[in-house]
Amino acid sequence: MKKSFIVLIFILFLITIMTGCGEEKAQLYVYNWGDYIDEDVLDEFEEEYNVEVVYETYPTNEEMYVKINQGGTKYDVAIPSDYMIEKMIKEDLLHKIDMNNIENYDNVADRFKNLDFDPDNEYSVPYMWGTVGILYNEKMVDEEVNSWNILWDEEYDDEILMLDSQRDSFAIALKKLGYSINTNNEEELEEAKDELIKQKDLVLAYVGDEGKDMMVREEAALSVAWSGDATYLMEENENLNYVIPKKGSNLWYDNMVIPKTSENKELAEKFIDFMTRPDIALKNTEYIGYSTPNKKAMEELDEELRNNSVAYPSEEEVINSEVFLDPGEFLKVYDRLWTEVKAHQ
């Protein structure tokens, strides 16, 4: 009787200790694009630092921006693209990162540092980079694909997938017309809008991540895709191929940032440092198929992937491509015209 009583007390004691542990664990809120991390890496981080990672995803930069800007969230780390980082810096939504805490920052290749959107590299640490291009199914498309015009070809009626993202869609129409993807000219943008409306009848669907599955299942012949997804999808279905149109496209950089919503900047910096560690960056890159800016990880990368021109295009291939800039006040025109494109029946 006495013995069992002691055991009982002991068990209760253990439970108290254990629940106590649970409550003390710090939480790190990570806000990332969908399908854009090897979730094992998050588990490793949790174990190594004895914290809990709360992981959420978004489908476009715009959605991420609205959620952080409207408040009510406490994201510690987000991974926006170039132009969005520029905008967030301008609007004072980001913390400066103390690079002394990012010991692995040296592993990032120099050409990804101090880019125009974050000139002194105070606010962001490179995560992945890539291009936008056309992913097509060789079985369904006989001709050579090298121009955006093919996305307007009536032969592929209801075989075309576009991205459900305003900047990317306008960039394609602008490049097709031979304009800069960073145009501040309302007439050029109106022209691009007319192109997109003209194209609408031919488009099967405007998609996010669900489009990848559709290309693998051969539900569509052509799709606008990001290079990293293309690398991954080409492994899944060998009929798929990816090109960057000759007239140029969008060259993008996704960097890790610490939004002002963060309540635990120190831990956020630890996470960014962790993600930049060569072994972790390597693991992550191999899993998601995107292109790493981490030179150490690059050295370790599987040779086939390292020499893959989809993931790591030559300078020549991207010579006409541009990086997005924040349109500033002109964004309102984008917003209005995109609403008109989407509302058009």
Added chain:
Amino acid sequence: MKKFTSYPYIIWSVIFIIFPLLLVLLYGITIPSKTSFFGFKLSIENFQRFCEPIYLRVLWKSVWLAILSTLICLIIGYPFSMILAKSSLKRRNKFVLLIVIPMWMNFLLRTYSWMTILGKNGIINNFLRIIGLPALDLLYNDGAVILGMVYNFLPFMILPIYTVLTKMNRNILEVAEDLGANRFVIFSKIVFPLSLPGVISGITMVFMPAVSTFVISKLLGGGQYWLIGNLVEEQFLRINDWHFGSAIALILMIVILFAMAIMNKYEDKEDRGVGLW
């Protein structure tokens, strides 16, 4: 005593219903302005913008599709409720369970599964190919969206009609039979008029979610297919123009209020509240 118990409800509705509605109204009738102290100023610009044909067409299409799917729900749901009401208690409970069980599953999941059924290489088209028929374009059109609405909202039509029908006094029907009325007359003169409250709740409960849906049109309509719900969603989640979004939401509310006012006119005043609510 009555006053006491109603306080929590009053507080609840002020915080979660009235206050948010006022916010939507405030956003709807203002536009951002840098010069003003509050950061916005009174304006009817949002409503003027909505009057452009491009948006009116979206509104019209949403209303039209909602009406169509409500009608289809009624045509399928009414006979089904009658069969249900007439069957034995044991079978009836089984049937009701069968209608309700799918609703336990997540609404998104059920809509996603239609994508794999209707897709170009989906179940239906694969079957057609096996038996040597040409594949059909089933996904990303009006038909797919209406199917999605009917599939998801049909229980809301069946349940209120079924409730009314089971509560109906059988003696009235027997009297009518004794007096020589045939089945058609019984239905049109007695059963249907008496079930009207259920029909009306059914119609409102299907029409309201159908006219404001954005998930069904997004998944089964393919993103190039916009209903008014998508217009609101886009303004809030991606474009960050809460003012225009709120104005559209207000217009949508007016449409629904208008539809309910029409419905109320037909509702039998004495039997009010026989439906689900």
